[in-house]
Amino acid sequence: MAIHSASAHSSDQVLPFRESLLAMLGIAFVVMLVALDSTVVGTALPTIVAELKGFELYAWVATSYLLTSVITVPIFGRLGDFYGRKPFVLVSIILFTGASILCGMADSMLWLVIARGLQGIGGGMLVGTAFACIPDLFPGAHVRLRWQVMMSTAFGIATAVGPSLGGFLTQYWGWRWVFYVNLPVGVLSLFFVYKYLPHLRHTHPDTKIRLDWPGALLITASLGCLQLFVEMLPKHGLSLGMLGLLAASIVSFVALWKWEHHTPQPILPFDLLLDPKLSTLFLLSVLSGFSMFSLMFYAPLLYQGGFGLSPQEAGLLITPLVACIMIGSISNGRIIPRLKNPNVMLYIGFTLLALSCLGVVISNRWTSHGVIAGFMLIGGLGLGFILPNLTIFIQQEAGREHLGIATALMQSLRMIGSMLGTAIIGTLINHLYAGSVRQALAEQKADSWYSSFSDPQILISHETQTTVLAQLASAGHQGQLLLEAAREALIGSIHMGVGLAVVVTGIALWLVSKVPLITLRIKPEPGVVAE
Template identity: 60%
Template structure:
């Protein structure tokens, strides 16, 4: 059922003069609907990151650890620009509603997973729903608030919703995993999603930026080439240690060929999924690069910090969740502080320097963390990372929307979100391969020194450091074989810590490159763009 959200004639000038297309009450209710939708994605990401080490320990498949995240990223990267473009033409509300339904169905399937491949497939479906959601929900905000200064004030509500989900997520993931099992971390999406569905259906207006009467052409060939290119790149990185250079180079060649074909096809296609003119835009291109670098650093941190705390330091899921909480809470606090500062300084892009610098500092600090380090120091490191991301993420979005103009709001927002996911996907693949390779090498060396190589199959999988039941059984077996089981487990734990440290150093390098690349961002003026007529159903 369509909801009539067009303001009355005598209210429209007042609303538009204030930088918003609806009166205050309607704007508030619409933003509440969008906030619940965004909470769904934020809650899912933070809850799952804490529970993932336990998931892998139960389903037995550490080789799929990174794929739980990257399967989601891969399908999201494809669907975000598709539905960003469709939202520009048809309005975003129908796709927001459809995305919630897909996301909830996939969440239920994730909670029912009986194996790691099943879970990876369900996460891929969840990524389709998440991509639809990100490609449309975030672009609803500039639809409602054309003036970027007004938009920044209203985005405090989004930051608060995001922060609530992020604040609850890590601890909630740890508590649910300990009390009810890891499956509950997926099922918790259902009530949140249903509330979001009701609010979005009732209160989010159906606004259309562009009048379009004919059918919208979808670049399915471009989507397929992106999937082949990114999928092959992912596999080439992950299979290099176990299947050798020949297979990895072959997959890399397939990836390069797919991206070359995509580039050529995008030059001829009428509505390509990869809009080349945006990559040629001197204002947008640097923001896209920073989106990739920010995604690389952020998702490597979110995915491997819980593994460091649980597997490396021996903390419980609940304790690890409490350590991750400052990170996600301070993303919100950083966004709020950023919103107060950004409109008061002559060079808004300078906040990007501060954000990437704080993120790099936090990653470097965490790469030196040890189990004996005081909790307050670890909390300070995570706080620093959160503020850094809070200074980077909202500014990249607002700057891209301001530079692209209202006619391309959806696709510009979608491209930025997609490229952030590409960075996350590539980052988790590279860091995951580095962590796995380094950990396996360290454990194998320790077992060879103790003449206990018969236990290599069980100890080269880091899940043994998280699964307490399997750990107790292994200690008994090692003792019966005449080995110092406690010492070997401690050496394995140290190997995992060193391996994750290497991965975090690589993520820190991405953040440092982000500082350097920020100089390419042209001066941004947060002024209101001319407002074309918008249709509302």
């Protein structure tokens, strides 16, 4: 296909309206694929753990996906800058959908964790390339804001139906269908991207690129060792092995720092990370990911395991959180072009997110479902004000030369925050729950039953409850009393865990004051060609 200048159509968008609409429809289905997966799985996860028996790997279902995504996002963000993004988007859809089938076939938590890691590779490719297609198609910031409403709508539709769909599928069809549901969306994504998304590139086809594989390996080592350290510390304490993991993480990061300053094409450009205009925005991406995934993964566990709700009921309560991300994003797109100081929307967003996390902390089994849904609603609105603005602000400040890698870095850092959030809060919840349950059993002189209560699956699986309660009754123990103690232990531990997210969001709110005033430019920078 012939190469032509992007300015042939408009200084603000590469293609005419009809072609732009069809191309954006392809990206919209990709966004739905990623969003649907994250929200559906969160609601089903407590039931999955109850069936596959492995609460100690609960957080790993999320963190294995996030860890592999973190590594692949910057790799393919960089490759997309040089070779164009369309080929990588196509491959990532196939990989992501194929890995979803493997997740649905899992017969153990370890299998599921490994399959989620493979799915994360596809997800990282998607995030690193598909999201950067939008500023390629619409170089003008104001035009891009209008078209991003379409992305926000696609994200909102997927996330709005995700929790309820996850609950419905889990309750009536079985949890495996929360992964198989990716198949039809994946097929639609593949069709529209292949047929309508243009192959845009920023460099001449003969330009050579050297991939920073040592940098990728050092990122893997530093983050992987850190994650293992956080997950295993409560169980093993500060043993020699734990100290070795921490030391390996620190050494890998120092080596990464030194290497990236000397390699000609670094996978993690520290100069960009430390740029005064961008550094605070990147840090806010980390903190927003921490709080967002804390809500999405542990609120369903609280509602199902702590409050005794069904998967479908828990899904309905989570729905306002994810549905209002769309409403917030659409409202944001209309409001922000009229503001002299666009940074105000970040203040509002982080305030609402902090209130939502606080709402989870103070809610209990007697809190009305309307109030709980209200707390979820304001959290969704907050995220709707935070996520698109961080994207637009970072792309605006980075400029055309660093557009792809800056977008990829933002997504990677949000995933690192999500990974740390699920790992740290998951570890805290596991530790507090185990300690509280052990104490409650000791008070009732039922220490020997700890193995039955150490995994909160007993609070979710009615079949397991019936079996254990019958065994406790025959042994002369008050099973319902012990079950109630375990439920209270889980509620208290999740409250403490999400309380940490409140603190993190408060820090983010303070950091917003350090963000330089953003001015949205109307005219784009030149340099995009289409094939």
